[in-house]
Amino acid sequence: MANPVKIKAVVTEAVHHTGSVASYRFAPQGRVPKFHAGQFLHIALDEYHPDAQWPESRVFSIASAPSARHEELAVTISVKGRFTERIFQTLEKGSECWLKLPYGEFLFPPDRHLTLIAGGVGITPYLSLLKQMLEEKSGQGVALCYGVRSAEYYLFEDLINRCEAELPNFGKTVWCEDGSVPGEKGILNIDAIHSAAPEHSLFYLSGPPAMIRSFKNRLRDLGVEAERICVDDWE
Numbered sequence: 001m002a003n004p005v006k007i008k009a010v011v012t013e014a015v016h017h018t019g020s021v022a023s024y025r026f027a028p029q030g031r032v033p034k035f036h037a038g039q040f041l042h043i044a045l046d047e048y049h050p051d052a053q054w055p056e057s058r059v060f061s062i063a064s065a066p067s068a069r070h071e072e073l074a075v076t077i078s079v080k081g082r083f084t085e086r087i088f089q090t091l092e093k094g095s096e097c098w099l100k101l102p103y104g105e106f107l108f109p110p111d112r113h114l115t116l117i118a119g120g121v122g123i124t125p126y127l128s129l130l131k132q133m134l135e136e137k138s139g140q141g142v143a144l145c146y147g148v149r150s151a152e153y154y155l156f157e158d159l160i161n162r163c164e165a166e167l168p169n170f171g172k173t174v175w176c177e178d179g180s181v182p183g184e185k186g187i188l189n190i191d192a193i194h195s196a197a198p199e200h201s202l203f204y205l206s207g208p209p210a211m212i213r214s215f216k217n218r219l220r221d222l223g224v225e226a227e228r229i230c231v232d233d234w235e
């Protein structure tokens with residue numbers, strides 16, 4: 001795994017999807033180390049001086065493709081508390097910030113079937129993988145199970161549709177609480193997801209902590225070995 005590197009970055013695009021969720025693209029101003037889909041970075045808003053301490057920062061999944069790292073890095077952020085509110089209110093096109101990467105062990109083996117379960121903004125650690133799979137025209141078996149509150153929260157529809165159209169072994173099911181997105185109505189159903197998965201699929205869980213806890217317990221009750229359950233723990 002590459003050693004984490006600190007890089008200044010300029011925001012090239014800021015998109016507010018809702019009143020509390022936004023995506024940012026950054027143009028890195030230095031050498032970006034190799035990273036893997038599923039890894040995360042730190043964002044600091046205050047100036048970093050190499051002879052001083054790293055400023056206050058928070059961590060976010062890298063949402064851009066690993067191959068694009070010299071041109072762009074991307075994240076999607078949901079406002080949670082003080083720091084994410086500051087990001088949401090202050091980062092705009094042209095803003096400078098500092099990034100530190102790569103980190104994390106939420107990785108996707110290329111030779112296994114993957115069942116990717118995302119609750120809301122928990123979709124973010126999968127975006128890099130989906131972009132990489134499109135570039136590689138990957139034949140890997142992937143089932144994306146995405147739970148959203150309503151159509152307003154259904155992010156990255158174009159990317160997901162492209163995966164469905166262009167990848168031979170990619171499938172998606174969207175669970176939408178108010179039924180405003182085509183698919184299943186209601187919240188993610190772990191029993192249905194489990195019964196649709198091939199025998200040796202790896203289950204990836206990303207989303208609210210309560211969802212992760214209950215899905216992990218239920219998968220274990222259903223006989224899924226701990227080694228086949230991978231969790232992106234945001235707590």
Ligand SMILES: Cc1cc2nc3c(=O)[nH]c(=O)nc-3n(C[C@H](O)[C@H](O)[C@H](O)COP(=O)(O)OP(=O)(O)OC[C@H]3O[C@@H](n4cnc5c(N)ncnc54)[C@H](O)[C@@H]3O)c2cc1C
Pocket residue numbers: 040056057058059060061062075076077078079080081082083084085104121124125232233234235
């Ligand atoms: C691996 C990983 C990937 C993630 N990916 C994403 C993502 O892609 N998108 C997304 O929206 N969220 C993501 N998160 C969650 C995100 O990091 C939190 O929502 C964010 O840290 C909230 O910060 P906050 O200050 O706004 O919220 P708060 O709830 O106020 O603070 C969150 C935590 O920050 C720490 N903290 C508080 N004050 C300080 C301080 N002064 N200095 C240092 N630490 C402090 C505390 O541990 C606190 O519990 C991820 C988290 C992890 C662990």
